[in-house]
Amino acid sequence: xxxxxxxxxxxxxxxxxxxxxxxxxxxxxxxxxxxxxxxxxxxxxxxxxxxxxxxxxxxxxxxxxxxxxxxxxxxxxxxxxxxxxxxxxxxxxxxxxxxxxxxxxxxxxxx
Amino acid sequence: xxxxxxxxxxxxxxxxxxxxxxxxxxxxxxxxxxxxxxxxxxxxxxxxxxxxxxxxxxxxxxxxxxxxxxxxxxxxxxxxxxxxxxxxxxxxxxxxxxxxxxxxxxxxxxxxxx
Numbered sequence: 001x002x003x004x005x006x007x008x009x010x011x012x013x014x015x016x017x018x019x020x021x022x023x024x025x026x027x028x029x030x031x032x033x034x035x036x037x038x039x040x041x042x043x044x045x046x047x048x049x050x051x052x053x054x055x056x057x058x059x060x061x062x063x064x065x066x067x068x069x070x071x072x073x074x075x076x077x078x079x080x081x082x083x084x085x086x087x088x089x090x091x092x093x094x095x096x097x098x099x100x101x102x103x104x105x106x107x108x109x110x111x
Numbered sequence: 112x113x114x115x116x117x118x119x120x121x122x123x124x125x126x127x128x129x130x131x132x133x134x135x136x137x138x139x140x141x142x143x144x145x146x147x148x149x150x151x152x153x154x155x156x157x158x159x160x161x162x163x164x165x166x167x168x169x170x171x172x173x174x175x176x177x178x179x180x181x182x183x184x185x186x187x188x189x190x191x192x193x194x195x196x197x198x199x200x201x202x203x204x205x206x207x208x209x210x211x212x213x214x215x216x217x218x219x220x221x222x223x224x225x
Contacts (some may be wrong), residue, residue, distance in 0.1 A: 012213075022131055033214075033217075041121070041218060041219075042202060042216045042217055042218040043154070043202065043204075043216040044221050045213055045214070045215065045216070046217075048213055088153055088154070090154075096220060097148075098144065098156055098159050099144070099154075099156065099204075099214060100156065101146075101153035101154040101155070101156075102153050102154045103151075104153050
């Protein structure tokens with residue numbers, strides 16, 4: 001798999017349900033970040049988790065990081081129609097903040 | 112504090128013309144990154160710049176593409192003699208510095224080559 005590959009590629013759920021997206025990567029990282037992109041728009045930063053952290057929360061978002069398995073998950077609880085978007089994980093390695101993005105998960109939340 | 116500003120939002124160029132994409136980072140940010148996104152794909156890193164310096168251009172095509180971040184003014188991504196395959200969304204991000212810092216993205220410039 002690529003560095004920062006999301007699974008599933010697409011996810012369709014009902015409003016109020018939880019959505020879980022997974023990301024796998026190959027090399028050692030400094031941190032892993034999750035972004036949201038609405039159709040045709042720029043990226044919105046959601047959450048950053050450092051390599052020495054295992055779990056992080058922000059509002060309805062919960063991110064986990066397992067460096068031994070080189071994987072991360074993003075959980076969106078009590079989803080809303082406005083959460084419909086593409087979600088990308090991105091890994092930062094080495095110096096600077098150069099990010100390697102995955103191919104993204106397209107989430108659709110239906111009323 | 113305005114976010115990362117990119118212009119133009121949309122750019123149409125004929126094959127063989129030049130495209131200039133501009134990016135003004137967030138106030139106080141001295142690190143700029145350019146990414147390219149093809150339809151239905153994730154973003155691909157192109158180049159990382161600090162003021163007056165190119166730090167990492169490993170993702171930039173060797174020919175026709177260049178980038179600069181002058182002491183004054185925005186960062187510029189320049190594509191000479193554009194071809195249809197250059198059609199994509201180009202995103203700029205900025206951050207305060209190196210290490211574990213958040214990168215903020217602009218809205219992107221959508222380049223269409225006709």
